[in-house]
Amino acid sequence: MTDKKAANSGAIRAVWKLLASVKLTIFILIALAAVSIIGTFVEQNKPIETYYQAYGQKWADIIMFLKFDSMYNSEWFSVMMLMLLVNIVACTYERFPSKWRSLLKKDKSFDPSMIDRLSTRRSFTLGKNTADTKSHILAVLKKKRYKFQEFKAGDGTVSIFAWKGLIGRFGSDITHVSLFVIILGAVIGSYWGYKDFRAVIVGETIRVPDVDFHLRLDKFWMEYYPSGQIKQYNSMLTVVEDGKDVLNKHIWVNEPLFHKGVRFYQSSYGTAWNMVEEIEISLKNIKTNEVSKSVNIKWGGSAEIPGTEYVARLSGYVSDFAFDEDSRTVYSKSGEVKNPAVQIDIYKEGDLISRPWLFFNFPGLIQAIPKTDHDLILTGFRNLPYSGLSITKDPGTNIVWIGSGIMGVGFYLAFFVFYKRIMVRIKPGSDAEVGIAGVINKNQLGFEKEFRILVETITGIEEDYDDDLEGP
Amino acid sequence: MEQPKVILSLMFFTMAFAFYAMTTLCYIGNWVFRKDWMGQTATIMSYIATFAMTMILIFRAAESGHAPFSNLYESMVLFIWCLNVGYLWMEYKYKIKVMGVFVMGIALLSMLAASLLPYRFKSVEPLNPALQSKWKWMINLFEPAGLQNYAIGWLDFHVFTTFVGYAAFAISFGVAIMYLLKVRNEEKGGGNFLVERFPKARILDELGYRGIIWGFPFLSIGIVTGAVWANYAWGTYWSWDPKETWSLITWFIYAAYLHARVTRGWRGKKAAYIAILGFLAIIFLYWGVSFILPGLHAYA
Numbered sequence: 163m164t165d166k167k168a169a170n171s172g173a174i175r176a177v178w179k180l181l182a183s184v185k186l187t188i189f190i191l192i193a194l195a196a197v198s199i200i201g202t203f204v205e206q207n208k209p210i211e212t213y214y215q216a217y218g219q220k221w222a223d224i225i226m227f228l229k230f231d232s233m234y235n236s237e238w239f240s241v242m243m244l245m246l247l248v249n250i251v252a253c254t255y256e257r258f259p260s261k262w263r264s265l266l267k268k269d270k271s272f273d274p275s276m277i278d279r280l281s282t283r284r285s286f287t288l289g290k291n292t293a294d295t296k297s298h299i300l301a302v303l304k305k306k307r308y309k310f311q312e313f314k315a316g317d318g319t320v321s322i323f324a325w326k327g328l329i330g331r332f333g334s335d336i337t338h339v340s341l342f343v344i345i346l347g348a349v350i351g352s353y354w355g356y357k358d359f360r361a362v363i364v365g366e367t368i369r370v371p372d373v374d375f376h377l378r379l380d381k382f383w384m385e386y387y388p389s390g391q392i393k394q395y396n397s398m399l400t401v402v403e404d405g406k407d408v409l410n411k412h413i414w415v416n417e418p419l420f421h422k423g424v425r426f427y428q429s430s431y432g433t434a435w436n437m438v439e440e441i442e443i444s445l446k447n448i449k450t451n452e453v454s455k456s457v458n459i460k461w462g463g464s465a466e467i468p469g470t471e472y473v474a475r476l477s478g479y480v481s482d483f484a485f486d487e488d489s490r491t492v493y494s495k496s497g498e499v500k501n502p503a504v505q506i507d508i509y510k511e512g513d514l515i516s517r518p519w520l521f522f523n524f525p526g527l528i529q530a531i532p533k534t535d536h537d538l539i540l541t542g543f544r545n546l547p548y549s550g551l552s553i554t555k556d557p558g559t560n561i562v563w564i565g566s567g568i569m570g571v572g573f574y575l576a577f578f579v580f581y582k583r584i585m586v587r588i589k590p591g592s593d594a595e596v597g598i599a600g601v602i603n604k605n606q607l608g609f610e611k612e613f614r615i616l617v618e619t620i621t622g623i624e625e626d627y628d629d630d631l632e633g634p
Numbered sequence: 635m636e637q638p639k640v641i642l643s644l645m646f647f648t649m650a651f652a653f654y655a656m657t658t659l660c661y662i663g664n665w666v667f668r669k670d671w672m673g674q675t676a677t678i679m680s681y682i683a684t685f686a687m688t689m690i691l692i693f694r695a696a697e698s699g700h701a702p703f704s705n706l707y708e709s710m711v712l713f714i715w716c717l718n719v720g721y722l723w724m725e726y727k728y729k730i731k732v733m734g735v736f737v738m739g740i741a742l743l744s745m746l747a748a749s750l751l752p753y754r755f756k757s758v759e760p761l762n763p764a765l766q767s768k769w770k771w772m773i774n775l776f777e778p779a780g781l782q783n784y785a786i787g788w789l790d791f792h793v794f795t796t797f798v799g800y801a802a803f804a805i806s807f808g809v810a811i812m813y814l815l816k817v818r819n820e821e822k823g824g825g826n827f828l829v830e831r832f833p834k835a836r837i838l839d840e841l842g843y844r845g846i847i848w849g850f851p852f853l854s855i856g857i858v859t860g861a862v863w864a865n866y867a868w869g870t871y872w873s874w875d876p877k878e879t880w881s882l883i884t885w886f887i888y889a890a891y892l893h894a895r896v897t898r899g900w901r902g903k904k905a906a907y908i909a910i911l912g913f914l915a916i917i918f919l920y921w922g923v924s925f926i927l928p929g930l931h932a933y934a
Contacts, residue, residue: 184897191890192908195883195915202876202927234874348872357870387760394763415763416787416866427869552869559871566858573854577847607728607840 182252190246197242201233247345250338258335265331265581270311270323274587276599282610283599284617292594296320299586299596302620308584318590325583333576340572343565351558361548363434367402370553373422376402380410382431382549395431397549423555430550435481435494437461441504442542443520445470449535456541464507470536471510478505479543483521492519504540506530580605584616596620640758643693647711650686651749653679654714654742661734665831673731680722680738687715698758699783703793704765706924707756710748712793713920714741716801720848724805728841730833736808747921764867765789788863796856796881799849800916803888806845807913810906813838817903839902842909843895850888857881876927880919887912 180186204225205212213222213231229236277283288295296312303310303324310324360368367378381398394414401409401421411419419426444456445467457474459465464475480494483503492505501523508516508531518530520540530538580602587597598617602609614625660676663669690711694702702708721737724730768787776782812832819829832838860878861871872878891908894900 184893185900187893188890188897188900191886191893195886195890198879198883198886201874202879202923206874234879389760391760392763393760394766416767416863418866418869425869427867429869554869556870559865562871563862566861569854569858570851573851577851605840605844607837607844 178252181249182256184253186249187246187253190242190249194242194246197233197239200230204230204233206234207232243345247342250341254335254338261331265328270325271313272321272323272585274315274319274321274585274597277585277587277597280585280599280601282601282613283597285595285597286617286621287593287595288621289593291592292318292320292588292590295588295594295596296322299588299598299620302616303584306616306619308582320588320590322586322588323583324586325581327579327581330575330579331581333572333574333579335572337569337572337576340565340567340569343568344562345565347558347561347563347565349558350561351556355554355556355558358553359429360551360553361432361434362397362551363437363546363548370424372555373424374403375408375422377426377551378402378407379549379551382547384431395428395549397428397551399426423557425552425554425556427552427554428549429552432497432548432550433481433499433545434548435497436479437546438476438479438502438504439544439546441476441479441540441544443467443474443506443538444541445472446526446537446539447535448526448529448537453539461546464509467538472531472536473509474538475507475509476504477507477517478519479503481545483519499545502540502543504543506538508538577604580609582609582612584613639693639697643690643697646686646689646693647749650683650690650714651745653683653686654738654745657683658735658738658742661731661738665732665735666828668831676731676734676738677722677725680718680734683741684715684718684722687711687718691715694758695784698760700761701786701790701793703790703797704761705755705757705759707748707751709793709797709920710744710751712797713800713804714744714748716797717741717744717804720798720801720805724841724844730837730841732832733805733809733812733841736812737805740804740808767863767866788859788866792856792859792863795852795859799852799854799856800920802845802849802852803884803909803913803916806842806849806909809838809842809845810909810913813842813906814903814910817906835902839906842906846888846891846909846912850885850892853881853885853888857885877919877923880915880923884912884915884919887915 205216208231210222210226210231213225216222217225225231229238233239288298290298299322300310300312303322306326308324308326310322313321313323315321356371358371362368362377362379364379364382367376370377378400379397380400382396384395385393387393396412396414399411399413399419400407401411401419409419409421413419413426413428415428418428438461440458440460442456442458445454446452447454454467454469457465457467459474459476461476461479464473466473478492479502480492481502482495482498482500484493484495485491486493492503495501501521503519503521505517505519507514508518516531518528518538520530520538521527522540522543525539526537530536583601585599585601589595589597598620600609600613600616618624657676657679660672660679664673664676691702691708694708694711698704703712717737718741721734721741725734766787767789768785772785772787773782776785813835815826815829816832816835816838819826820835824830833841857878860881864873864878865871887908891905891912894905894908
């Protein structure tokens with residue numbers, strides 16, 4: 163029974179030891195790097211057919227099974243990230259308390275014989291007695307901004323422990339905390355945020371998801387370079403709350419509108435596929451081939467056709483004509499202007515007599531006004547541009563930025579603030595013998611130089627040193 | 635009518651190329667023949683090459699009216715510039731000229747790669763809408779002096795910090811190779827007189843680490859500023875675009891390096907291998923992603 167318990171606790175301890183090991187950290191990091199590669203070669207979040215076309219049945223099945231098509235959102239990838247976090251927590255739990263205690267303990271006393279065991283050390287005398295030697299060394303340490311504590315042993319030996327850059331030792335912990343903050347922000351964003359896209363036509367008001375205001379597009383325009391390349395595209399937006407205009411903003415790519423936690427980005431532009439601004443039609447006599455003066459009709463408007471008793475109303479537009487046999491409806495096959503067609507309602511003395519589709523590319527395909535000599539031709543049309551707006555709400559973004567800021571602090575402390583310790587032992591006597599040693603856990607090369615300069619400042623004697631770092 | 639500034643920048647490129655070839659040769663000469671004058675000449679030529687690269691960046695900026703970081707060619711010039719400045723600073727600080735053989739060698743290879751780029755990656759093009767990101771406060775600050783075109787933004791900051799990072803990693807890559815050669819030579823009980831002229835393994839290990847502790851924060855700043863910019867331009871700070879993902883991959887690798895260095899059994903050789911792996915990932919992140927993988931970063 164107790165054996166079993168012991169075995170159990172032994173197994174638990176082994177698992178814990180593994181979880182709290184830095185080797186596991188290295189393993190997880192390399193594994194994360196390796197698997198992340200997959201998603202850069204397999205295109206992400208495409209329709210399923212794409213994978214079957216690109217990889218064939220067998221491989222596409224494997225991709226779907228392993229969720230390589232959306233791997234960064236998959237459970238297994240999240241589990242790997244979670245493993246990293248668990249590992250960080252375990253490592254911190256295992257090491258941080260003792261580190262905290264040893265670094266922040268009030269009593270910095272140490273065994274002076276340690277000095278003889280360190281590699282960065284010197285011994286010398288200043289030709290002064292113990293007390294004077296001590297005050298001289300302390301003055302130098304103070305000038306170099308070291309904090310210190312001094313101790314006196316029973317035999318009169320004085321020892322000094324001096325340190326600086328202590329906070330640098332916490333850089334790695336702060337960095338680890340920052341990772342948690344960043345991931346917290348990302349998780350908040352994925353739970354409480356959304357991303358939407360709207361193609362908005364000038365004058366249109368859209369409802370914004372989840373919030374109590376509407377958005378109206380007042381104007382959309384493009385700017386071009388002299389060479390004809392697009393320089394910028396712009397939208398003038400108005401926020402409408404309870405029917406009142408409350409905010410007006412000019413947005414462009416890189417300059418979004420932010421209102422009540424929702425951001426509106428200029429993300430694309432295009433021409434509407436189901437609306438047109440204005441068309442130009444002409445009446446044609448199919449007997450004489452005579453074409454009369456053209457007439458313009460705005461979207462939703464109507465116009466009399468000169469010289470006839472017909473009234474034409476513009477009632478439909480598709481940019482790429484297609485007809486669905488089953489539902490007997492007309493639709494646009496694509497968003498591109500490939501086969502533009504407009505639908506005209508033709509009235510004669512108030513009666514609807516015909517509703518033809520006029521094809522820009524195929525004039526006269528179907529006679530517009532049957533059983534007469536008249537046909538209508540679409541001679542021109544002006545597209546309605548739309549402004550593509552991305553609408554996002556991500557309450558986690560600021561948390562991610564805060565986390566990034568903390569990471570910056572952590573890096574600065576971890577990489578550029580070094581915890582330096584100087585230990586000094588001054589033996590009793592009128593010509594007191596000094597032993598001094600320095601310890602640093604990073605930047606050994608820089609520290610050796612700094613230590614040499616410290617000793618030179620104390621002794622006032624320049625050392626004959628070899629600064630040639632090159633080999634023999 | 636070819637623009638004179640472009641011709642000048644091409645002239646400086648040719649000049650820099652020649653100087654990188656000569657400085658590399660002189661560093662090799664200094665290494666093999668141990669002639670001080672060769673080492674001094676190498677250093678001077680390296681300074682001249684840096685000057686020429688600086689001039690390319692200036693003329694490019696003058697020609698396009700924006701910071702010269704907008705296509706692959708300009709980013710290569712920036713990379714080499716950072717690499718060279720970083721190296722010269724290290725040479726000044728540590729006085730190890732053997733490193734010049736490797737680091738200037740990388741600079742020379744990069745020059746070769748840049749010169750082989752097809753024209754469409756080199757030409758001075760106006761910025762597309764997404765690349766026009768300037769800090770408003772800076773535009774306002776510069777406006778009274780009529781310098782508002784020279785204001786910079788998240789994009790410039792993102793590119794610059796990223797390339798400082800890349801350059802630091804390139805140096806640590808060169809040093810990691812030297813370290814492995816040195817250790818292997820020591821394990822065989824010496825024998826290669828050229829490798830014996832390398833600094834001690836302990837020093838090489840330390841210098842490689844110094845490179846990475848500069849590279850890692852700068853890469854991180856590059857990733858974060860890129861995310862800030864993406865948040866403005868694309869409406870999301872992270873979209874797992876291949877370039878973003880590869881930057882995270884390299885970040886993971888160098889994070890592994892930093893942990894390896896504090897772990898018994900992993901410091902030294904294994905850490906050096908990770909540093910080499912990291913730089914190979916950087917090369918893929920920089921060139922591979924642009925040429926092989928599709929995505930938002932396709933332009934550079």
